[in-house]
Amino acid sequence: MANEVANERAKMPAAPNPVLERRTVENANRNLLKYLKPGIRVLDMGCGSGAITRSIADKVGPTGYVLGVDPNEKLIEQARQNSAGQPGLAFEQGDVYTFDTPDRFDVVTCARTLQWLAQPKEALINMKRLVKPGGYLTILDFNHEKLTWIPEPPKAMRLFYDAFLKWRQDAGFDNAIADHVNELMLEIGFQDVAIEPQHETARRGDANFTVDSRLWAEVAELRGPQLVKADYITEEQRLQAIADYDSWIATVGESMRVYLLAVEAQQPD
Template sequence: MSEDVYSHGHHPSVTNMHATRTVQDSAAYLMPHLTPGMEVLDVGCGPGSITAGFAALVAPGTVTGIDRSADVVAQASAANASVRNAVFTEGNIYDLDFPDETFDVVHAHQVLQHLTDPVAALREMRRVVRPGGVVAVRDADFHAMTWFPSSPALDEWMELYQRIARGNNAEPDAGRHLLSWILEAGFTETEVSTSSWIYATEERRRFHAESWAERVLHSGFAEQALERGLAERKDLERLAEGWRTWGTAPDGVFLLPSVEVLARA
């Protein structure tokens, strides 16, 4: 198995946006299945905002958040130090350091799209969930994203993102593949749904635009584009300016859809 490369990297422009995510806006499909006393594993937890939300819902149960980045684990631990029933540790999704049938729920949000072998990851997630437990995954579908007003710069950004992600042997349009991967991993009882983030207010569109402008210039996206000769610095500056221009449109709308699957072990 090749080494996975995270297309976004862990620049503050990435982790700061991820830290705004909540259970309500990112895992609402899972909330009805969470009850006090459960043991939950959050795989690829990032800065831990969703993890902390799970902890509040399952207390006095515990939530374990794992991420492969030591720096991100440290950030999550510091940001959620007051959450007594959440722990954060480094971990490998392909080789989870837990016995079989340890957790009631295993969750991964926007993770599978970055993996070279999402089916192997799902099999490992299935291994550590208890009989009757739930594996819950949610991933965006990049080619299903849409925006208004039209923007040649955002069209170019999408094409470049696809090239970067696919150059990492990953699947940026993961949402449409989730059910297929789940079935290949051996699950038979599934529930598929969809939900979206929408950026259509002045505050939200400016936040989204500025986040992506910074990512285009400074994150792993920029580093990989430059290192592989997929873009020059002037190209990235043009894309960043395109994002910022879109972010000032009073009628701007950006729709970011995800597919989500609940699978029973």
């Protein structure tokens, strides 16, 4: 039952997802750049519609191989359509807890996905298995409790955001997962875990301020209906959060920072 709730809440809605499609390895997974060399093999677990995966494939070139895996059939379909013909790039439907292949990878990356898992340690154990000796497991994720807005967002958005965190927590997801991955990596047998802050800040005056700070209006648009259906907020409250937050962006909003850490470790030889 608990797992059913987690699976239901983790499921991305089928609607087009502009947030995922704006991402590239440079703007949303830059911690990977140091590893990406022509010819290497990379597994992107929880790849969504494959936007970051495609830019990883550009870096490893046609002599490399990149496999994107996600349980969401619709997202995998979109990923395949968006990458048709790109050499050395493939997508497969699969789940982080159970995915298996005889392949072993130089880099296994998992970005913004552990936040949607009720058993992150089990997921890490399965991913560790898929890393070659000497290869790297690299996790990028949020601590949603450390989001900062300057100045405070409108009350309606704060209410939506608090409901979002509660809805996630009730499904068993760790809102502070970024700050717990280090410990989990050590528990499953990695040593010398490296932690790199990867916070993303949208500041007024930046070319992309309106689009980037709007992330939470997009979450209310895309995920909000799930919260309404589960009685965490009303439809009116959801719409109010979007409208008031858009007006905050247009008027007084100065900055919005999401707290993200990259947590990485090398597979022993």
